Amino acid sequence: MFMEVFNSISSPINLIMMNIGVAAGIIIGALPGLSVVVAITLLLPLTFGMDSITGMYLLLGAYCGGTYGGSITAILINTPGTPAAGATIFDGYKLAQQGRAGDALKAALIASTIGGILSCFSLMFIAPPLAKMALKFGPPEYFALCVFGLSIVAGISGESVFKGLIMACIGLFISTVGVDATEGIPRFTFGIIELFGGLSPAVVMLGMFALSEMLNKSGRSQRPLENIAKFTKSKLKLKDILVYWKTLLRSSAIGIFIGAVPGTGGAIAAFLSYNEARRASKTPELFGTGILEGVVAPEAGNNAVTGATLIPLLTLGIPGDTGVAIMLGALTMQGIIPGPNLFTAGNFWVYAIMGGLLVVNIFMLLQGSVFIRAFANVTKVPFSVLVPSVMILCTMGAFAVSNSVLDIFIMLMFGFMGYILKKFEFPFPPLTIALVLGSLTENNLRRSLIMSDGKASIFFTRPIALVFIVISIISVLFPLLKMALKALKQQKLTKEG
Amino acid sequence: MPIELKKTRVNIILALLFILISLFLFYFAIPWGIPIRASWGGDIGVDSRTFPKFTAISMGLVSFLFLVVSLIKYRHLKSMTQAQIEGGKPSQPSEKMSSKEEGRALITFLLFVLYAVLLSTIGFIPSTLIVPPLILYFLGERKVWNYVGVYIFGGILFVIFQLLLKVQLP
Numbered sequence: 001m002f003m004e005v006f007n008s009i010s011s012p013i014n015l016i017m018m019n020i021g022v023a024a025g026i027i028i029g030a031l032p033g034l035s036v037v038v039a040i041t042l043l044l045p046l047t048f049g050m051d052s053i054t055g056m057y058l059l060l061g062a063y064c065g066g067t068y069g070g071s072i073t074a075i076l077i078n079t080p081g082t083p084a085a086g087a088t089i090f091d092g093y094k095l096a097q098q099g100r101a102g103d104a105l106k107a108a109l110i111a112s113t114i115g116g117i118l119s120c121f122s123l124m125f126i127a128p129p130l131a132k133m134a135l136k137f138g139p140p141e142y143f144a145l146c147v148f149g150l151s152i153v154a155g156i157s158g159e160s161v162f163k164g165l166i167m168a169c170i171g172l173f174i175s176t177v178g179v180d181a182t183e184g185i186p187r188f189t190f191g192i193i194e195l196f197g198g199l200s201p202a203v204v205m206l207g208m209f210a211l212s213e214m215l216n217k218s219g220r221s222q223r224p225l226e227n228i229a230k231f232t233k234s235k236l237k238l239k240d241i242l243v244y245w246k247t248l249l250r251s252s253a254i255g256i257f258i259g260a261v262p263g264t265g266g267a268i269a270a271f272l273s274y275n276e277a278r279r280a281s282k283t284p285e286l287f288g289t290g291i292l293e294g295v296v297a298p299e300a301g302n303n304a305v306t307g308a309t310l311i312p313l314l315t316l317g318i319p320g321d322t323g324v325a326i327m328l329g330a331l332t333m334q335g336i337i338p339g340p341n342l343f344t345a346g347n348f349w350v351y352a353i354m355g356g357l358l359v360v361n362i363f364m365l366l367q368g369s370v371f372i373r374a375f376a377n378v379t380k381v382p383f384s385v386l387v388p389s390v391m392i393l394c395t396m397g398a399f400a401v402s403n404s405v406l407d408i409f410i411m412l413m414f415g416f417m418g419y420i421l422k423k424f425e426f427p428f429p430p431l432t433i434a435l436v437l438g439s440l441t442e443n444n445l446r447r448s449l450i451m452s453d454g455k456a457s458i459f460f461t462r463p464i465a466l467v468f469i470v471i472s473i474i475s476v477l478f479p480l481l482k483m484a485l486k487a488l489k490q491q492k493l494t495k496e497g
Numbered sequence: 498m499p500i501e502l503k504k505t506r507v508n509i510i511l512a513l514l515f516i517l518i519s520l521f522l523f524y525f526a527i528p529w530g531i532p533i534r535a536s537w538g539g540d541i542g543v544d545s546r547t548f549p550k551f552t553a554i555s556m557g558l559v560s561f562l563f564l565v566v567s568l569i570k571y572r573h574l575k576s577m578t579q580a581q582i583e584g585g586k587p588s589q590p591s592e593k594m595s596s597k598e599e600g601r602a603l604i605t606f607l608l609f610v611l612y613a614v615l616l617s618t619i620g621f622i623p624s625t626l627i628v629p630p631l632i633l634y635f636l637g638e639r640k641v642w643n644y645v646g647v648y649i650f651g652g653i654l655f656v657i658f659q660l661l662l663k664v665q666l667p
């Protein structure tokens with residue numbers, strides 16, 4: 001099997017796709033306001049005509065590259081390209097102001113690569129035993145697991161948990177469009193044959209994430225561009241960064257742990273890594289003044305999430321974050337259902353993905369080292385050029401899903417809906433996760449109820465299912481409880497003041 | 498009016514709107530959009546409408562809770578002074594778009610729609626030659642090279658989709 005995996009990874013087309021994915025990811029991640037999710041969404045249509053492994057390499061490249069690319073904007077223009085790069089600003093931008101932008105970018109690149117590679121190894125060692133355990137799952141356990149996957153929306157909803165839950169309900173509802181898999185009854189198809197297969201997650205996401213963002217950008221296109229720090233060549237050597245090996249290891253461990261827990265993500269890992277590095281430092285007062293360790297810590301942390309988020313995806317079929325949820329959408333469109341069965345039925349496929357992720361990180365290091373100046377220039381691309389370019393790509397991408405013009409109009413509809421919902425601060429990640437998990441949840445619910453003659457007690461009498469249900473309830477209630485406590489505290493403070 | 502108070506008032510309207518949407522889905526959209534086959538679902542009480550109904554009920558419940566929490570918050574904020582609401586911190590400059598900016602976004606959206614309509618009627622190449630420059634001009638772009646750049650990007654995408662991925666573009 002080793003040779004089979006090696007041959008797959010080293011095939012020219014796969015190597016090319018990894019590189020295209022990394023480059024596109026870095027470029028899109030470096031564009032202010034465009035996140036790694038947009039990078040994956042925009043590349044998604046290109047995977048339709050590809051072999052599933054090749055397509056995954058492209059998306060994994062975009063995922064890793066986009067996570068690193070966000071740091072370029074953070075360092076050069078004091079705006080995180082992606083939320084995961086939020087903590088890189090503290091010291092990265094300060095370094096750039098001191099004329100050491102190149103050093104900061106190089107430190108970010110090497111730390112990101114090390115974090116990403118360590119994360120790959122965690123995936124290789126943790127995923128197989130977890131999948132072995134998950135093989136014992138039946139429909140009730142799967143349903144409970146899906147509920148758990150859906151419950152994470154409470155944690156990724158940002159400020160308003162209620163708005164996140166409403167978005168999740170919208171996502172679940174959209175997932176019911178099309179012919180019902182159990183009875184073959186068309187739902188909300190209005191006699192339109194193109195809708196019998198349901199609404200493609202790719203089309204919905206192209207509209208919600210990419211197009212709505214372009215509408216936002218077009219509105220603000222006349223605003224002046226941020227102050228861009230001058231790019232300077234780096235004089236750093238690898239050993240200058242490996243001096244911080246303890247920080248690199250600690251941050252990577254934090255990133256791996258955070259990434260393996262569904263519903264967390266790169267931003268939390270980056271901030272936590274930064275805080276831990278400062279706490280452990282002998283000179284914590286220097287953090288925030290422009291030191292390399294302040295760049296190394298968050299960047300190793302946020303990229304260490306990339307491999308670890310694949311652990312729940314590959315072993316349980318549960319996406320850990322929005323980027324991985326889009327990948328899950330791409331995989332299901334290819335007919336691949338992630339979960340423990342993959343480890344038995346498609347053993348080769350899983351290991352090819354794991355090995356590919358490792359190579360993707362190495363390509364990220366190479367591309368970042370050679371083309372860093374070019375990538376830095378991306379931050380200067382005006383919005384007026386970006387908007388029509390993304391429009392063409394989205395339109396072609398939506399059409400390519402099923403060679404249907406209707407998909408273009410559906411994408412436009414979701415783009416406009418996304419633009420409006422964003423104005424009212426509704427978060428999109430819950431909708432994405434609910435959309436990709438919707439049919440899986442419904443099918444397992446119905447199978448479970450058929451097994452139990454319609455008795456819902458089946459979910460509470462089987463231990464594993466019960467554990468997941470309990471965790472799900474806690475995951476939803478915890479943010480609500482936190483919100484209530486915060487409100488009470490504020491009320492108390494107001495009364496005192 | 499403080500931003501926080503305004504936001505809470507908007508949230509109350511949004512919660513009411515989503516309650517109405519969930520009622521509409523439950524009582525009208527689901528019975529209308531999903532036919533029922535009598536032979537199915539009778540024994541266990543689960544049919545094609547069950548899951549959509551469950552999501553509509555969930556949306557309604559969450560929206561109702563959202564409404565209650567927003568109403569409590571609104572009442573509480575109303576009883577506070579502006580300084581208390583801001584907690585001693587000065588108001589942040591709003592990231593909100595001006596009406597002019599919103600108008601620009603809406604016109605851009607209409608240009609997107611025009612592109613989709615032209616694409617389905619006159620095909621990819623003519624529509625790509627017409628609409629992207631209109632968007633560039635509308636967004637204030639006057640540098641010729643940026644127009645050329647967008648055309649080149651469109652051309653590259655055409656090659657990728659039509660020739661490499663074998664997608665038959667309209």
